Amino acid sequence: MSELLSRHRAVLPSWMPLYYESPLEITGGKGSRVTDADGRSYLDFFTGIATNILGYGVDEVREAVQAQVATGVAHTSTLYLIRHQVELAEQIAELSGIPDAKVFFTNSGTEANETALLLATYARGSDEVLALRGGYHGRSFGTVAVTGNSAWKNSSLSPLNVHYLHGTDHAAPAFRHMTEREYIDACVADLCDVLDTTAPNVACLIAEPVQGVNGFAMPPDGLLGAYKEILDEHGILMISDEVQTGWGRTGTSFFGIGNHGVTPEAMTFAKGLGNGFTIGGVVARGDLMDALPAMGVATFGGNPVSTAAARATLRYVLDHDLQSNALRQGSTILDGLLALRELPAVKDVRGKGLMFAVEMADPVTGAPSPALAGQALEAARERGLLVGKGGIKGNVLRMAPAMTLSDADAAEGRDLLLETV
Numbered sequence: 001m002s003e004l005l006s007r008h009r010a011v012l013p014s015w016m017p018l019y020y021e022s023p024l025e026i027t028g029g030k031g032s033r034v035t036d037a038d039g040r041s042y043l044d045f046f047t048g049i050a051t052n053i054l055g056y057g058v059d060e061v062r063e064a065v066q067a068q069v070a071t072g073v074a075h076t077s078t079l080y081l082i083r084h085q086v087e088l089a090e091q092i093a094e095l096s097g098i099p100d101a102k103v104f105f106t107n108s109g110t111e112a113n114e115t116a117l118l119l120a121t122y123a124r125g126s127d128e129v130l131a132l133r134g135g136y137h138g139r140s141f142g143t144v145a146v147t148g149n150s151a152w153k154n155s156s157l158s159p160l161n162v163h164y165l166h167g168t169d170h171a172a173p174a175f176r177h178m179t180e181r182e183y184i185d186a187c188v189a190d191l192c193d194v195l196d197t198t199a200p201n202v203a204c205l206i207a208e209p210v211q212g213v214n215g216f217a218m219p220p221d222g223l224l225g226a227y228k229e230i231l232d233e234h235g236i237l238m239i240s241d242e243v244q245t246g247w248g249r250t251g252t253s254f255f256g257i258g259n260h261g262v263t264p265e266a267m268t269f270a271k272g273l274g275n276g277f278t279i280g281g282v283v284a285r286g287d288l289m290d291a292l293p294a295m296g297v298a299t300f301g302g303n304p305v306s307t308a309a310a311r312a313t314l315r316y317v318l319d320h321d322l323q324s325n326a327l328r329q330g331s332t333i334l335d336g337l338l339a340l341r342e343l344p345a346v347k348d349v350r351g352k353g354l355m356f357a358v359e360m361a362d363p364v365t366g367a368p369s370p371a372l373a374g375q376a377l378e379a380a381r382e383r384g385l386l387v388g389k390g391g392i393k394g395n396v397l398r399m400a401p402a403m404t405l406s407d408a409d410a411a412e413g414r415d416l417l418l419e420t421v
């Protein structure tokens with residue numbers, strides 16, 4: 001065991017996972033490549049858990065941050081006016097398509113979702129919430145409550161009354177014989193049943209347009225739109241958790257929910273917005289935002305450095321039309337990876353834009369195989385490729401490369417995956 005690893009084990013919680021038998025220490029990066037402490041270079045297809053959307057060492061972000069730090073004001077507080085915060089909020093409000101939107105900045109996706117749940121439950125005067133099976137929304141009390149997989153819950157106590165809906169389980173025995181249309185209809189019928197019988201006074205639905213931690217499992221396009229039609233009839237609010245799907249990553253829409261043809265009342269975001277600098281937030285209908293009784297400040301939320309980084313990141317995403325690049329590179333990679341479906345140990349290959357996944361199963365029993373996923377993760381690293389893991393059983397290889405991915409890096413990553421799995 002390396003000296004740093006034993007010190008890590010001594011002072012960091014045992015429930016914080018570390019990848020690899022011999023964990024990596026990343027000490028440098030440029031574009032889609034990182035270097036470890038031993039000087040070895042890797043092509044990074046997991047980018048800080050889908051966070052460095054522009055890749056590493058981006059001059060525009062560094063310059064924006066350095067300019068802010070050079071003023072001497074790395075932080076003041078949101079008790080004062082912060083130009084970057086106002087300008088960033090204006091831009092996100094406009095991009096969201098939510099009418100008269102307002103934005104509240106946080107430091108993480110967890111806090112963003114917690115805030116959105118507060119807004120919705122307060123506005124509707126109810127603690128009944130709908131969520132999707134298999135969804136992940138964070139580590140706090142409220143967000144754990146809506147997380148749709150018991151293995152990711154660190155508490156069985158719940159401050160909310162949560163009802164789970166179908167979304168990403170078309171392959172389950174009860175649904176697998178159905179066409180996509182029939183599956184959507186069955187999901188909607190189930191929602192109507194929940195509203196009529198068990199949960200008459202629901203505040204909101206919280207849902208990821210693509211379930212990130214659940215191995216990029218996807219509700220069929222249009223399902224969340226079909227849900228929203230019913231929710232609207234009941235005045236129930238929709239929160240789209242865009243922590244992994246925002247800023248064009250799905251290739252076909254700037255926010256993932258756009259793939260379902262609807263605009264929700266609130267969206268939450270974090271991860272990629274600061275290209276590695278800590279920022280999250282909620283964009284919501286202004287009347288909902290303003291109705292919440294005074295919450296005070298999030299001390300670091302909207303701080304000048306993180307909002308400067310976010311302004312530079314968003315400008316880069318829009319100026320370079322990275323959504324189109326995500327679509328193009330994602331298609332190249334996915335088209336190549338589909339060949340893996342022929343392998344007995346591969347249960348599924350799927351993707352949307354620059355989020356794609358390979359689901360591993362035991363070739364004999366067909367059961368989800370976290371062991372095979374773990375072996376593939378190690379084997380990819382041996383070949384110089386970093387990927388992630390996910391899925392309810394931990395049996396899914398997850399890839400979310402930088403949205404600046406070049407043609408050459410996309411082809412190299414795809415070929416390394418084809419060799420590895």
Ligand code: PLP
Pocket residue numbers: 107108109110111113136137138139208212213241242243244270271280
């Ligand atoms: N929501 C989604 C969809 C996520 O994937 C995550 C983290 O992976 C979160 C919320 C929580 O975000 P954070 O880790 O920034 O608190």
